[in-house]
Amino acid sequence: MSPRKAAALRATDDARTLRDHLVTTAQRLLAEGSAATLTVRGIARAAGVADGVLYNHFPDKDTLLATAVRAHVDEAQRALGPLPAPGEAAVAGNLGIYLRAGLDLHRAVLPVFASLLATPVVLTRFAELPAAHSDWRMLLSDYLTGEQRLGRIAAEADTTAAAAILVGICHDQVLGALLPGMSSPTVDPDAVVTTLLAGIGPLE
Structure with missing residues (x-):
């Protein structure tokens, strides 16, 4: 487990995988506003991970x-x-x-x-x-x-x-x-x- 991954999941005391964490974060952001304004950087920051982590799990x-x-x-x-x-x-x-x-x-x-x-x-x-x-x-x-x-x-x-x-x-x-x-x-x-x-x- 990478340090960034560990930190992101420890922050919520959650046993989910990092992929699940990214999905949950994106789900929350979609509920809060328009998808057109979401960026990779914005999703990554909300998830507490580096920008490139998203591409380890999604194309x-x-x-x-x-x-x-x-x-x-x-x-x-x-x-x-x-x-x-x-x-x-x-x-x-x-x-x-x-x-x-x-x-x-x-x-x-x-x-x-x-x-x-x-x-x-x-x-x-x-x-x-x-x-x-x-x-x-x-x-x-x-x-x-x-x-x-x-x-x-x-x-x-x-x-x-x-x-x-x-x-x-x-x-x-x-x-x-x-x-x-x-x-x-x-x-x-x-x-x-x-x-x-x-x-x-x-x-x-």
Whole structure:
């Protein structure tokens, strides 16, 4: 272990590797401001290491930032905890849980993605990295499909469109708060679910 590496990790009394330390530092810096303003020197100083240390673990700054974004999204996904499975409890209540989880997830990750709009290469590399946890949107789609198979959602319902509506609500609520002059009226998740089920509930 190099002296600089030892010092950086001793400062936080952390057992992580230096690579993990760099990712965590970049993750924190992304949450604090725009990716466009981050430099190798700035990341290194925040991590307490020499500038060149970054290149011992990553080919360039963009790859480090993409890895940091991946770690941030994985943490946000993990924080959602277990979500309802098809057949459990009531569909309306379950969809309310999914929608609230989606809103929490989007509030956690969209500000970071918004800061990356000026650095599309980071977003491209992020998309190439494997996820540690199942994507919330995929879990939602699988849930709706499973409920449809059980007959708790109408057979003729378009569950892909239903998922897109709930995802769209998350985008509207969170992006509206991020963009100046674009704020959207706050919606009640239960009211959204009630409205949605009025169109996809089983026919009587």
